[in-house]
Amino acid sequence: MRASAPPVVSYALMGTPHVITSAEYLPADTADVVRTVRDSRDRSAPFTVCGGEQTEEYGLADQRAVLSLRKMNSVLDINLGRRTVRVQAGAKLSEIDRRLGAHGLGLPVVGDHRDITAGGFASVGGVSTASHRYGMFIDQIVDLEYVDPDGRIGTCGRGHHVERFHRILGAGGRAGIITALTLDVVDVDKDRTWLTTDADRFLDFDSFVEHATTEINHPGSAAMQVGRWIDTAAIKVARPVGTGQVSLGAVRFGQWSSLYPATPTRGLRARREVGTRTRKSLGAIASAAGGRAGMPVRNAAAGALMFAPKVLTMRDAEYLADTVISSSERGPAYRVGVFAPLANYGAVFYGLHDLFNRHRERTGCFTVISAMTYGVRSPYLRAEAAARGLSATDYGLITFTCRLRPSALPSDQLREIVSGIDEICRSEQALRYSV
Ligand SMILES: Cc1cc2nc3c(=O)[nH]c(=O)nc-3n(C[C@H](O)[C@H](O)[C@H](O)COP(=O)(O)OP(=O)(O)OC[C@H]3O[C@@H](n4cnc5c(N)ncnc54)[C@H](O)[C@@H]3O)c2cc1C
Numbered sequence: 001m002r003a004s005a006p007p008v009v010s011y012a013l014m015g016t017p018h019v020i021t022s023a024e025y026l027p028a029d030t031a032d033v034v035r036t037v038r039d040s041r042d043r044s045a046p047f048t049v050c051g052g053e054q055t056e057e058y059g060l061a062d063q064r065a066v067l068s069l070r071k072m073n074s075v076l077d078i079n080l081g082r083r084t085v086r087v088q089a090g091a092k093l094s095e096i097d098r099r100l101g102a103h104g105l106g107l108p109v110v111g112d113h114r115d116i117t118a119g120g121f122a123s124v125g126g127v128s129t130a131s132h133r134y135g136m137f138i139d140q141i142v143d144l145e146y147v148d149p150d151g152r153i154g155t156c157g158r159g160h161h162v163e164r165f166h167r168i169l170g171a172g173g174r175a176g177i178i179t180a181l182t183l184d185v186v187d188v189d190k191d192r193t194w195l196t197t198d199a200d201r202f203l204d205f206d207s208f209v210e211h212a213t214t215e216i217n218h219p220g221s222a223a224m225q226v227g228r229w230i231d232t233a234a235i236k237v238a239r240p241v242g243t244g245q246v247s248l249g250a251v252r253f254g255q256w257s258s259l260y261p262a263t264p265t266r267g268l269r270a271r272r273e274v275g276t277r278t279r280k281s282l283g284a285i286a287s288a289a290g291g292r293a294g295m296p297v298r299n300a301a302a303g304a305l306m307f308a309p310k311v312l313t314m315r316d317a318e319y320l321a322d323t324v325i326s327s328s329e330r331g332p333a334y335r336v337g338v339f340a341p342l343a344n345y346g347a348v349f350y351g352l353h354d355l356f357n358r359h360r361e362r363t364g365c366f367t368v369i370s371a372m373t374y375g376v377r378s379p380y381l382r383a384e385a386a387a388r389g390l391s392a393t394d395y396g397l398i399t400f401t402c403r404l405r406p407s408a409l410p411s412d413q414l415r416e417i418v419s420g421i422d423e424i425c426r427s428e429q430a431l432r433y434s435v
Contacts, residue, residue, distance in 0.1 A: 023065035030179045038151035049173035051120030075099045089119025089178045106188040108134035112321040119178040125170045129224040132375030140184045146176040193314040195259040208254035216375035216396045222258040229254040229371040268311045275309045332404045337433035339395040344428040351424040366402040373398045
């Protein structure tokens, strides 16, 4: 969440990632960060901050110099008594979690791919399929160290300099560079915590939204929850023999998955083993189906793999998306995330769904339109809402990813879509999330 922004939706256009070759600063410690900030301020040469590798997908293609924290990646201290971990900002969440695992501890909220850093996640907010229980990543931050835009080191946290703490969190690097953080951890062995999935499948959008609304409002004892909806335009494929194309028709399909703790019997272990192998094989087939011609295969495999399997460990569940081809490999997409207040959840979901479908029907700009959704009960988000004069409440996160046809979205149409999303957010008191 970018705290300083107005309550409107942000958007992201994702392209094919490639490594950027502009100047890169790689500080080894906080003193290095201070020096870099002061030097660049003196030379009035601003830079962009990034957690790990710099890629176009992360919006760093503006040829500005980049300060990457990937060398500041240490786990500094695990405090077993307080149940906290102190890390440098460039530490990857997956690595922190691996180190915590040795003590039977884990991070309650992690991103769904293995390269996300603690500083990067803190700078965007951080949500996961466990957010209906634990809120956002930001809610787990006890305190942090930062370097401000003038090159001064400071600290702030839940208990001191609270205003500054809130200014830096979710600010996407604009309010200062986070250099170290202390995080709450929970007692959990992610490799030995087994989950089984209660899955409900839907062929129509109305039933899917109705079910998602109920589950987000009443998650019960689910350890994780997620709903996914996929809506393809009619797929046209070239005839294998002869000329012309065959239209395969549109596919509309949704699944709601609630994942509950289970005892790991031999049967469950065997099932998980088969499931893991199948996912890996499908992922490999999808990745091998290259070029534009392979796009339908990649989309189909990714779609099939993203729906939570019946049996898995908590670690499998957290990185499920990482076992399939990355989103960017499936071509350019338009992505938006919105926190919908629970009372207006259905209205926001319908509003966004109808908006994207209308644009697709009118101009054919999108191919596959997909949505992902789950509950978010976050003290940070409640405080954010209150600070903006909105009622403090719990939310359902709704993200839409719309695959673009190779001819990109013209800017006037993009503006129209963004203003449509803004309008939905204004009228339904929804908040944006930068995905
Ligand atoms: C494939 C994919 C999956 C994703 N899955 C999730 C998910 O499950 N949940 C979720 O919430 N988000 C998700 N995201 C979004 C992701 O959380 C953010 O992009 C995340 O911030 C990436 O972390 P990073 O360490 O790579 O940071 P970067 O992408 O490098 O940076 C993200 C932002 O934080 C700023 N920043 C980075 N480090 C610091 C720092 N130390 N101090 C101050 N500012 C800093 C950057 O300037 C930038 O504005 C996903 C993104 C992708 C591409």
